[in-house]
Amino acid sequence: MPHTKDDLPDALYSAAQVRGLDARLIAAGTSGFELMQRAARATWRALVRQWPAGRELSVMAGHGNNAGDGYLVAVLARRAGWAVRVLAVGDPQRLQGDAALAHAEAVSEKVSIEAWTAQSTLSGIVLDALLGTGISGEVREPFASAIDAINTSGLPVAAVDIPSGLCADTGCLLGHGVRADLTVTFIGLKLGLFTGDAADVVGNLVFNDLHADPQLLEMAASSALRLTVANLPRLAPRPPTSHKGKFGHVLLIGGDRGFGGAILLSTQSALRSGAGMVSVATRSEHIPAALARLPEAMVLGASSANQLMGLLEKATVLVVGPGLGQAGWGRSLLSAAANAPLPQVWDADALNMLATGSVSLPKDCIITPHPGEAARLLGMTTAEVQADRPAAAHALSEKYAAVVILKGAGSLIASPDGRLALCHQGHPSMATAGLGDVLAGLVGALLAQGMDAFEAACLAVWLHANAGAQQGKSGRGLAASDLIPAIRQLLEEQAPCLK
Incomplete structure (x- = not known):
């Protein structure tokens, strides 16, 4: 179920807590690759809603599960008739598990995949699938230069789960951070999407719970409460006899x-x-x-x-x-x-x-x-x-x-x-x-x-x-x-x- 910035859950989680939610879903019977496919479909739908006239996609992919989401979005874009390129930052052979399966699917669909270099050019809409929520410490090369290339491209940018370089726990930019126009995030809202530097880089935020069982989410501890009209503390109404x-x-x-x-x-x-x-x-x-x-x-x-x-x-x-x-x-x-x-x-x-x-x-x-x-x-x-x-x-x-x-x-x-x-x-x-x-x-x-x-x-x-x-x-x-x-x-x- 998709949510826009004005219609988001109240609970905010740390990156570790969201990983725990992900593990609960897998333990309950949904495979990790199925969750990755759902995330890719949610990202693709949000991207098309944001840029309905788009016909060209450049995917910047790293070598974690965030990259797996990017490869699967590239597959969906190619099937829709878009011109698609994946620019791999780092060796795709390093991909493991579900991300490796996603890369294999992109290869089988004949998605163009090439190594990113400082001379690479970006075109169309850029999809940031470089770094996910697991980053710790300052962004290092070659990702720092790849992020700078995205930011200087002047092109519309969508981020998968979180803009690369933004800390999911603190909202602090870790040296370099993608400035996204659209961020599509999944399963649980990360606290770092809402404080610190986040307002400058997240853009339009769309949330998708990937069809998670609400009871699994309700049982999980969260880090913070996002204040909304629905959950605000309220003053008692004043009766006519007030003084x-x-x-x-x-x-x-x-x-x-x-x-x-x-x-x-x-x-x-x-x-x-x-x-x-x-x-x-x-x-x-x-x-x-x-x-x-x-x-x-x-x-x-x-x-x-x-x-x-x-x-x-x-x-x-x-x-x-x-x-x-x-x-x-x-x-x-x-x-x-x-x-x-x-x-x-x-x-x-x-x-x-x-x-x-x-x-x-x-x-x-x-x-x-x-x-x-x-x-x-x-x-x-x-x-x-x-x-x-x-x-x-x-x-x-x-x-x-x-x-x-x-x-x-x-x-x-x-x-x-x-x-x-x-x-x-x-x-x-x-x-x-x-x-x-x-x-x-x-x-x-x-x-x-x-x-x-x-x-x-x-x-x-x-x-x-x-x-x-x-x-x-x-x-x-x-x-x-x-x-x-x-x-x-x-x-x-x-x-x-x-x-």
Whole structure:
């Protein structure tokens, strides 16, 4: 059964887990070669749907099962009357098992097979059947040069199972990676197709379960949950007797001199996302702007932590960090927040000070680092975080005993109990300042309305990403505040107020 990018399963697997699923199917009575034939047919159907006018195919084949899929697609294309060439990267005599059977079938069908060299030319549609999910370490020659040749060809590219060079577990490109227009993947969705570098190289994603028994798939452990409309955590509907006291009191702390906009964006987001009451503690210089922009919020000009104490007693949730700075004022306010026995969201400079060890994170917290902040929190480089985003999210959650939102392409939400969720929606126009401030306020509002930390983080990330996708249709120039009305609309669709 084929699935497009908008109609995919929820479970995400590691490469090893998918190999385990494959082994289960074979043990249950479906031969490996039959699965390979099904994969080839699924790839061929998707390829023809994507390029209905295509009549020529260049298959770049390696020497594993991925290559076997490619040889069988070449057979199908030749039978359909296409001009077909297989360019073998590496000696086809190295093929074993089912891949060797696929090569033999291509030979018997008189498919043109030739050795790839740096002088080889590509034509028509290119099928990437070079490297599958088993690759570890950097892509080596001759595959690195073959991948570069595909990328510089200017031709449409389809990838079998995963673009060659993309790590199926982490979404990191291993030195060289095929940039595909179409990727057809099988049996179980790989986590690496949805985070890190994946968005730049996967293209249109089509999934086919190869007629696997659903019960076999349901019994298998997965690595993560892909957030969808169907599985999102939901706020309870609001009854007609609702009043503000039932939906929490969010206190937002931040906005040092020169950074007042960040805390106001977070405050506006919390207000518009359903918190019953919202207060903000900021520099006194920002009070006029806050009252002009957000008359619904209670605003305190705080020059020291002592002035926070009365507000801390009334709040039910804290959001700390947007525009906080790392000077004495911010350190003082963060210290007071860290000692408050309340659920909290820590963002931005709160995380930077946490990374220095000058403050400890209280329990029941959500932290929202981008990759740079995550690197400081883990004592590694940003490149190391991006090289294995799922591992970094789990490590942060374990180290700080907190729910973690690791932001970026394919945002990840990790819980200390080991759960991992992924949101791959979004838009390139979201690469602009202030988006994190909006997210922090949204998470705080959902916590205030009674959601637990992991569920609030999952729903907030999905709302934020889909609001960005919706508003990003207009292209560049997206402002962070543009997301807030869209978030409000999406939230009402998910959890309507009862009339």
